[in-house]
Amino acid sequence: MQEISEKKARILAAAMDIFGERPYDQVKIEDIAERAGVGKGTIYEYFVSKEDLFAAGLEAGFNEYFMALVAAAVPSLPATAKLQAVFGRHLSFISQHAAATRIIIGERPASRSEMREAMVGRYMRLGRFLEELLQEGIAAGDFRPVDTAVVAQAIIGMFSTLLVFVLFAGQAADAMEKQAEKLLDFCLLGLAS
Template sequence: MEISNSKPDTRSRILQAAIRVFSQKGFHNARVEEIATEAQVGKGTVYEYFSSKEELFYQLFKSCSDAYLKSLTQDLASLNSVGDRLEKIVYLHLKFIKNHRDIARIIFQEHHELGEKLHRWIWSKREEKLNIISNLLEEGIRKGELRAVNTRVAAQVFLGAVVSVGSTIAFAGDDVPLAETTTAIVEIFLKGVGR
């Protein structure tokens, strides 16, 4: 993963180093000193940019996730059918996890260690995704593409399936074909709610 070059070079080096150290040691076992050494800066320099290890991880995950959600929103706007948009959601989510497996593994394995701020933020992003999916399903119902269902529950079922497959990708590796898996998830889901 590459962190945006619009940030100061030192901050970017610290974030890149944090990815390497977190992926090797996990969140709980990683130390700020190790991140500083990996970034070739002093420990105090890390604290000039980030108030704590939790804040560093939060900023790292936030920058990845914000880029993903921005891309998702832009890509969905260019598609018409509910099926195409659901496929885009699945594909981008699974691709994001495949491209950022180290970060995804930490979220899946060590979410209880990550602090209240990150938990609240992750929950808010989950709600944002659920709202996107729920609104998409409501539109599909209005257009007659889907039968009337509780869109909130349907969105939770859909996102749950995507997250579950995403955890497999995070831990099982490269042998999960993204395009085939995306199509399978959407087909299975739509057979349950489609007309």
């Protein structure tokens, strides 16, 4: 059973790798099988279809990302520092896990309504996390009492802009870092109590 999970994980990892490299319809199941070191048929033992595998990769990629953000928000830190850490972690994650990230933004969110729902669900999850962080800051008097839902949305927006610049515009890492800092500053301006 442990063995089984291990194989499923290997397939999933291979899928994320490859789906990150090129668009969905340029990925052959066979490519993934090869990279995972299993037979084509084996993939279908663990995933219902190519689309299912893609969706699983999406979910796993987001989870990885989300965990990274959560881990960055060390509980002992004050809210401002947490926010700063989250911004930084966002940037470093998308820089280092370009492939996984490219899946997250999802080359094809439109197809199945299930997938849309999942995507929206992920947005919400990220939003809730940021809202909690903001509420904490407000409670501690670090932030002014803003509408947390709105600000969270704004932050997600900033994150997604950074995404585009890092992944597609191929900006240099340090330029991006500066950019992220400034975005954070702008954000804090609006939050300053």
